[in-house]
Amino acid sequence: MVNQRKAIETRIEELVKREGIVLCGYARLENVQLPPIARGLSYGISLGYRLSDVIINAIVDRPTKEYLHHYRQINSLLNQVSLIVTSVIQEEGYNALPIPASQIVDWKEIRGDVSHKLIAAKAGLCWLGRSSLAVTPDYGARVRYVSILTDLPLPTAQSLDFNCGDCRRCVEICPCGAIGMSSDKFDRNACLEQLRNFAKSENLGTHYICGFCVKVCQGKKTKL
Ligand code: SF4
Ligand code: SF4
Incomplete structure (x- = not known):
């Protein structure tokens, strides 16, 4: 039984790596x-894809069209990979539920069914920063996530022993002052209002993106 689980785990990790996933927990x-x-x-698999530094670095004072397309492409890839992982788990006799990368079930609050960031943090891949983004030591906030929920018992990780320290970059860059000195001071409504404004002014449709706090939150492997 333990060997079977280990074999499934190895299969998942090799498979997602081949698809360009840089974080798996x-x-x-x-x-x-x-x-x-x-x-x-009662278990979650968190997968993270690293954003393109070229695209993120080009964001100056508004979300770019390139960022919009990148965001959509990454969501599509993450969703594909989550379906493949679901298939592997089911074939091994366990249940799996893929949660789409950018699924919104509550349009008023612009919320999904599940917090991918929280699952990634519980999987030890990141911490929740002042910006309320998932922050990783290597890539900062330049990662998008997808989750697969399952009853396959997996070896779970410890939370990361990291925090924002004295960094304030996102606090300073946010155009609407939504980011406070601690993650529980994050003003979600102010951020949502700004995202709605960008969606309208930049013709982004129903994609609520900004990119400022993602850009400035850099990790060890970020290329500027
Ligand atoms: S997404 Fe934009 S508006 Fe929202 S917190 Fe980040 S910088 Fe501020
Ligand atoms: S930019 Fe700095 S303060 Fe903001 S979330 Fe990232 S590490 Fe934390």
Whole structure:
């Protein structure tokens, strides 16, 4: 049984790496808000794709068209990979539920069914920064995530022992003052208002993106 699980884990890790996924981790889903359909699925697989530094570095005073296309391409890739992982897990006799990378179920609050960031943090891939983004030591906030919920028991990680320290870059760059000195001071409504304004002024449709706080939150492997 343990060997079978280890073999599935190895298969998942090799498979996602081939698809360009740079971060893969497993979390216990205690204290994570889940939809009723996820009953009995107490593990989460978090997968992260690194954003292009060229595209993120080109964001100056508004979200660019290149960032919009990149965002959509990455969501599409993450969704594909999550489906493949789901298939592998099911073939091994376990249940799996892929949660789309940018699924919005509450349009007023612009929220999905599940917080990918929280699962990534519980999987030990990142911490939740002042900007409320998932921040990684290597790539800063330049990663997008997808999650697969499952009843396959996985070896879960410890949370990362990192925090924002004395960095204030996102606090200084945010155009609407949404970011406070700690993550619990994040003003979600102010941020949403700014994202809606950008969606309108830059013709982004229903894509609520900005990119400023993503750009300035850099990790060890970020190329400027
Ligand atoms: S996404 Fe933009 S508006 Fe929202 S917190 Fe980040 S910098 Fe501020
Ligand atoms: S830019 Fe600095 S303060 Fe803001 S989330 Fe990233 S590490 Fe934390």
